[in-house]
Every structure is written in C-alpha cells, then in structure tokens.
Amino acid sequence: MHVLELAPVRIAAIVLVGLCAPAYAEDKSSEQDKVDTENLFGFTEGTDTGKKGEQEVILDTIGRFSKRRAGPGGSSYTTFQPLLSYQYDPTDNFTIEPGLFFDTHDARNVAGVPDKSFGTFNGGSLELKYQFQKRTNDSPFSFAVQAEPFYERVQPIEGQGADIFNMDTRLIADARLIPDKLWAGVNLIYDPSVARLRGSGEVDRSSTLSVSGTLMMRITDKLFFGPEARYMRAYDGAFLNRFEGHAVFLGPVLNYQVEDKGFLTLAYSTQVFGHDRDPDFTDHAFDLTHFARHNLRIRFGASF
Structure with missing residues (x-):
C-alpha cells in the first residue's frame, strides 16, 4: 500500500x-562573467561598465620618461599626469566619468623641449562609454565604444602653456578565452587634438592612431598578470593628414583586486621599435619626438 x-x-x-x-x-x-575587465588591463581599456546606480572614484596616473638628448651633458625627461575622476553608471551599459587633470613636468637638455620644471592643475575631461553586450557563458565576447573629450592647459610633451582640446575615441573589444583563467582585450584609438599656444596664438593640429592589445591570466583569486603591446602612429593635422612617425611598445601588466570593491593596476611599457620622419632623426632607432621611451600607468579605484 x-x-x-x-x-x-x-x-x-x-x-x-x-x-x-x-x-x-x-x-x-x-550567466555573466564575474571578472570586471573595465580596469583589468593596462593602457588598454576594458568593455565592462558597472551596475545601474554604482559609483566609483579613480586615481589614474600616467608617467612618461626619457626622450632624445639635445646635446652634450646630462639629460632628463619626466612627466606625470594624474587624473582624479568620479564614475557614475546611470544604466547597466552606460557610464559617465568626469575628471580633473594635473601635471608635473621636468625636462632638461631634451631635443625640441624647453628646459622646465613645474607642477600645475591641467584641465578636465568627461569620459562616456557604452557597452553593447555583456560576456556570458554562451557569448564570451563583449564590445563597447568610448569617447573622452578633454581640455588641457599645458602641452603634454613640450610643457608650454596652451588651450588644448582633445577627443580620445575608442572601439573596445574583449573576451574571456578560458573560463576563470584567461582574458584578452583590444582597443582601436583615434585621438585628434587642436592646440592654441598662449602668447603667439599659433594653432597646432595633430592626431594619433593606435592599436593596443593585452592578455591577462588569473594567477590567484585576486591577482592577474599578462603582457601588453601597443602600436602608435603620429600625424600632423587633426584628421590623420600627414604621417610623422610611429612606435611599438611592449610591457607587462599587473592587476590586484582589493577586497570586493577596489582594484590596483600597474602597467609599464617601453618603446622597442620606432621611426621618426623628421630629417634630423630618420637614422635613429626610435621615435622620441612624438613619444617617450618609457611609459608607466598606475590606476587605483574603489566602487560604492
């Protein structure tokens, strides 16, 4: 029964x-990928955005070191550009990030760069990013577009006073290649710039076109590490009018997740190949007119 x-x-x-x-x-x-790629990579940006209503404070510092010596004697070139920003996510796929730029500059006996040493407030930016889709178990790829207009008061290389308007525009893609183990990111970057020099009123128009890519492997639950490569082309004119030089950069990236809401990313890259079309430097191995020899990025942030 x-x-x-x-x-x-x-x-x-x-x-x-x-x-x-x-x-x-x-x-x-x-199910969505649990790893946030937004700040996982180095000089390459990730596609991810935060959840609706999420907020984040970020300190992002880029340092550039070593350029071509102008003449006999010692030579030094060091710049740091910290960016303090606040990020807000009005939706799950869209972020708004206003920020304030600062600049420290030290140059001595550098070709084409005046001898100067100073620190100053440098301007502001507004980063806008839209992610078209999230990575999932069925679809490990993600795509986004990002635009960042910003205003600067100081030329990034020469350190001279100017009114500079830039528009850093990126097509961003990343993918989870091995679940919970390996991620890849790629950026295509177009950055036009228009600068009016203070005093002379001279207008300088330039632009760069770059491709960057990286692989990041999970070493521990909170630690990620991998290589990064960048190819950068410099042009005279805001619309890639005349090619002036190019450079290839290679270096490592380290990312550490601080608890559940914070991160620290360290990236270093060095110029391993380059060519400058300036007749005075065509026989030199690198393009040190438009780019520095060494680059360092330190990015720290916390969400709430």
Whole structure:
C-alpha cells in the first residue's frame, strides 16, 4: 500500500525535475562573467561598465620618461599626469566619468623641449562609454565604444602653456578565452587634438592612431598578470593628414583586486621599435619626438 501511494509522488517529482532542467541550463548559459575587465588591463581599456546606480572614484596616473638628448651633458625627461575622476553608471551599459587633470613636468637638455620644471592643475575631461553586450557563458565576447573629450592647459610633451582640446575615441573589444583563467582585450584609438599656444596664438593640429592589445591570466583569486603591446602612429593635422612617425611598445601588466570593491593596476611599457620622419632623426632607432621611451600607468579605484 505504501509503495502504491508513493508512486504518483515520485512520478510527479521526476516530471518536475525534467521540466526545470532546461530552464536551469539556460540560466547557467546566460550567466555573466564575474571578472570586471573595465580596469583589468593596462593602457588598454576594458568593455565592462558597472551596475545601474554604482559609483566609483579613480586615481589614474600616467608617467612618461626619457626622450632624445639635445646635446652634450646630462639629460632628463619626466612627466606625470594624474587624473582624479568620479564614475557614475546611470544604466547597466552606460557610464559617465568626469575628471580633473594635473601635471608635473621636468625636462632638461631634451631635443625640441624647453628646459622646465613645474607642477600645475591641467584641465578636465568627461569620459562616456557604452557597452553593447555583456560576456556570458554562451557569448564570451563583449564590445563597447568610448569617447573622452578633454581640455588641457599645458602641452603634454613640450610643457608650454596652451588651450588644448582633445577627443580620445575608442572601439573596445574583449573576451574571456578560458573560463576563470584567461582574458584578452583590444582597443582601436583615434585621438585628434587642436592646440592654441598662449602668447603667439599659433594653432597646432595633430592626431594619433593606435592599436593596443593585452592578455591577462588569473594567477590567484585576486591577482592577474599578462603582457601588453601597443602600436602608435603620429600625424600632423587633426584628421590623420600627414604621417610623422610611429612606435611599438611592449610591457607587462599587473592587476590586484582589493577586497570586493577596489582594484590596483600597474602597467609599464617601453618603446622597442620606432621611426621618426623628421630629417634630423630618420637614422635613429626610435621615435622620441612624438613619444617617450618609457611609459608607466598606475590606476587605483574603489566602487560604492
């Protein structure tokens, strides 16, 4: 009697599990990647945006070191450009990030750069990013577009006073190549610039076109490490009018997740190949007119 009474219950349970199994599998397949790539890479940006209503404070510092010596004697070139920004996510796919730039500059006996040493407030920026899709178990690829107009008061290389308007525009793609182990990111960057020099009123128009890519491997639960490569081309004119030089950079990237809400990213790159079309420097190995020899990026942030 007990077996007969329990049989309908067992059959009902089996049917219920069978009906729920496809739904469960579908839910797992659409589960989003738990690793946030937005700040995972070095000089390459990730596609991810925060959750709706999320906020983040970021200190992002880029340092550039070593340029071509102008003449006999010692030579030094060091610049740091800290950016303090606040990020807000009005939706799950869109971020707004206003920021303030600062600049420290020290140059001595450098070709084409006046001898100067100073630190100053340098301007502001507004980064806007839209992510077209999130990475999931079924779709490990993600794409985004980012535009960052900004105003600077000091030329980034020469350190002279100017009114400079830039528009850093990026097409961003990344992918989870091995679940929970390996991620890749690629950026295509177009950066036009128009500068009016203070005093002379001379207008300088330039632009750069760059491609960057990186691989990041999970070493521990919170530590990621990998190589990064960048190829950069410099042009006279805001619309890639006349090619002036190019450079290839290589270096490592280290990312550490600080608890659940913070991160620290360190990236270093050095120019391993380059060519300058300036007749005075065509026989030199690198393009040190438009780019520095060494680059360092330190980025720290916390969300709330």
